[in-house]
Amino acid sequence: MTATVPPVPAAVPRLSxxxxxxxxxIGQALSDFGSSMTYIVLPLVLLAxxxxxxxxxTVGTVxxxxxxxxxxxxxxxxxxxxxxxxxxxxxxxxxxxxxxxAVYVLLRxxxxxxxxxxxxxxxxxxxxxxxAQSKVMRRIVPAEQLGAALSLNQARAYGAxxxxxxxxxxxxxxxxxxxxxxxxxxFGVSALCVAVVVRAPRRGRGPDGAPxxxxxxxxxxxxxxxxxxxxxxxxxxxxxxxRFMRWCVLYGAGLNLAFxxxxxxxxxxxxSRPDGAVAVGTAMSAAAVAGLAGSLLTPYVQRHVSLKxxxxxxxxxxxxxxxxxWTSGSTIAFVAGFCALCLLVPVISATFGTIMAVAVxxxxxxxxxxxxxxxxQIVQPCGPLxxxxxxxxxxxxxxxxxxxxxxxxxxxxxxxxxxxxxxxxxxxARSPS
Numbered sequence: 001m002t003a004t005v006p007p008v009p010a011a012v013p014r015l016s017x018x019x020x021x022x023x024x025x026i027g028q029a030l031s032d033f034g035s036s037m038t039y040i041v042l043p044l045v046l047l048a049x050x051x052x053x054x055x056x057x058t059v060g061t062v063x064x065x066x067x068x069x070x071x072x073x074x075x076x077x078x079x080x081x082x083x084x085x086x087x088x089x090x091x092x093x094x095x096x097x098x099x100x101x102a103v104y105v106l107l108r109x110x111x112x113x114x115x116x117x118x119x120x121x122x123x124x125x126x127x128x129x130x131x132a133q134s135k136v137m138r139r140i141v142p143a144e145q146l147g148a149a150l151s152l153n154q155a156r157a158y159g160a161x162x163x164x165x166x167x168x169x170x171x172x173x174x175x176x177x178x179x180x181x182x183x184x185x186x187f188g189v190s191a192l193c194v195a196v197v198v199r200a201p202r203r204g205r206g207p208d209g210a211p212x213x214x215x216x217x218x219x220x221x222x223x224x225x226x227x228x229x230x231x232x233x234x235x236x237x238x239x240x241x242x243r244f245m246r247w248c249v250l251y252g253a254g255l256n257l258a259f260x261x262x263x264x265x266x267x268x269x270x271x272s273r274p275d276g277a278v279a280v281g282t283a284m285s286a287a288a289v290a291g292l293a294g295s296l297l298t299p300y301v302q303r304h305v306s307l308k309x310x311x312x313x314x315x316x317x318x319x320x321x322x323x324x325x326w327t328s329g330s331t332i333a334f335v336a337g338f339c340a341l342c343l344l345v346p347v348i349s350a351t352f353g354t355i356m357a358v359a360v361x362x363x364x365x366x367x368x369x370x371x372x373x374x375x376x377q378i379v380q381p382c383g384p385l386x387x388x389x390x391x392x393x394x395x396x397x398x399x400x401x402x403x404x405x406x407x408x409x410x411x412x413x414x415x416x417x418x419x420x421x422x423x424x425x426x427x428x429a430r431s432p433s
Contacts, residue, residue: 015148020140020197024133027193029156031091034183035126036164038098041172041179042115048176049109059112063119064381068374070127075370076232078131079363084194087136090129091191095184097121102180131366138357138365140197147354151298154346158292162285235367238360244418245372248352251413252376255315255348258406259341260383261390262318265403266338268387269396270331283335287342294346301347302354308414310351314344316411319404326401334400341407359421 015021043056077086101118104110141149171179239245271280301310321337324330353369360368390399 015141015145015152018141018145021137021149023193023197024136024140025152025156027190028133028153029160030186031190032157032160033164033167034098034179034186035122036160037168037171037179038122038183040165040168041176042119044172045105045110045176045180046112046115049111051112055112059115059119062116063123066120066123067127068378070124071370071374072232072235072367074124074127075131075235075367077128078135078366078370079234080231083132083135086128086132087194088191090125090132091187091194093125094122095187095191097125098180098187099184102177102184105180106175106177127370131370134357134369135362135366136197138362143358146357147302147350148299150350150353150357151295151346154298154350155292155295158288158295158346162288162292232367234364235369235371238364238368239371239375242421244420245356245368247416247418248355249372249375251311251410252349252352252372253379254410254413255345256377256380257383257386258315258403258410259345260380261386262338262341262383262403264384264387265391265396265399266334269391269399270334273331279331279335283338286335287339290339290343291346294343295350297343298347298350302351307351307355307420308417310344310347311414311417312411314341314348314411315407317341317344319407319411322400322404322407326397326404329397331396334396337400337403355420 043059046056046059047053097118101110101114104114137146137149137153168179171182239249266283267280270276270283273279305313318337318341321333321340325333325337356369356372357365387399390402394402
């Protein structure tokens with residue numbers, strides 16, 4: 001990894017002085033905070049309206065399913081359409097959807113159908129927003145700083161997860177509609193930031209009607225006419241043809257599955273013990289802090305630690321601590337293994353993201369990141385079921401042994417790591433105006 005992303009030249013301004021990046025980051029930090037509150041509040045609002053826990057849980061399942069279904073079309077749209085329009089439209093759609101739900105909750109008990117529609121619309125809009133934002137990031141951040149930018153984006157998500165539960169509880173006690181209204185307001189702020197940062201460029205036209213000169217540079221790569229199916233599957237074909245990228249998404253799929261299963265093993269195994277709820281809550285808070293720390297440490301790790309060592313360290317550390325939990329029966333060691341992975345998984349995720357942002361051609365970048373994300377996450381929903389099956393047959397220490405073996409196998413995989421792809425021809429960071 002240290003050879004993939006060059007060091008930042010002294011002449012390149014820091015991200016703290018990159019006005020466009022700062023505005024986009026602030027808008028999304030607020031949006032992440034609001035969405036995290038809604039994620040907590042909506043099931044509680046449904047329960048308060050007289051619905052069963054099964055109904056409330058169904059909303060969460062629908063959210064995951066819609067995210068997977070919408071991901072690939074979203075990547076295609078981000079490569080073929082104007083990213084500014086996609087981002088603004090996504091924010092405004094979510095503002096209307098969540099704002100309408102907040103008004104309804106204020107006036108009367110919320111029906112399940114309205115909650116489901118809000119979730120479907122909001123999640124689909126989020127999936128459209130994400131790849132469009134990733135493409136804008138490549139234009140406003142120099143290639144040398146993409147790793148730091150991605151780590152800060154991860155940090156804002158962890159920060160939202162730390163702050164949102166307490167804020168949601170306080171606002172929910174005032175009035176159930178208030179946290180939803182705050183979430184809707186954050187989408188308005190995000191839309192304003194997008195409108196300021198991603199200004200549509202004026203495009204001069206050459207003799208052939210195409211953008212020319214500085215306008216052509218600002219416009220970025222122009223889409224080439226192609227059949228729909230060919231264009232839609234471009235991301236999949238790129239992954240299939242690049243050995244390193246194939247390796248990355250398969251490694252990521254295994255890591256996501258194991259980590260998801262470990263998370264629910266902690267919740268179910270520790271939570272079922274006396275005072276387990278307190279232990280689980282403390283562990284999850286510590287894990288969020290560890291994830292935030294890992295995100296902030298990512299740029300340092302990328303500069304000083306090799307890619308192979310990074311990929312080995314995460315699962316290997318988890319395997320060692322879980323093995324200690326197995327041999328000692330210590331719940332603290334189990335939680336420590338979980339928190340260690342929460343510290344190192346964001347580093348691995350941002351490292352892969354940086355390589356892709358530097359190496360994947362601009363014209364198919366949106367489709368590649370959505371295709372790789374789908375493959376890496378498609379088996380993740382099986383994690384909770386796997387954890388439940390293990391705990392139904394094994395004690396928590398023996399379950400820790402099973403996870404220790406799984407993470408040890410993942411730590412051995414990077415031995416066969418292929419060479420990362422060469423960086424695509426980068427263009428200098430430029431204002432989208």
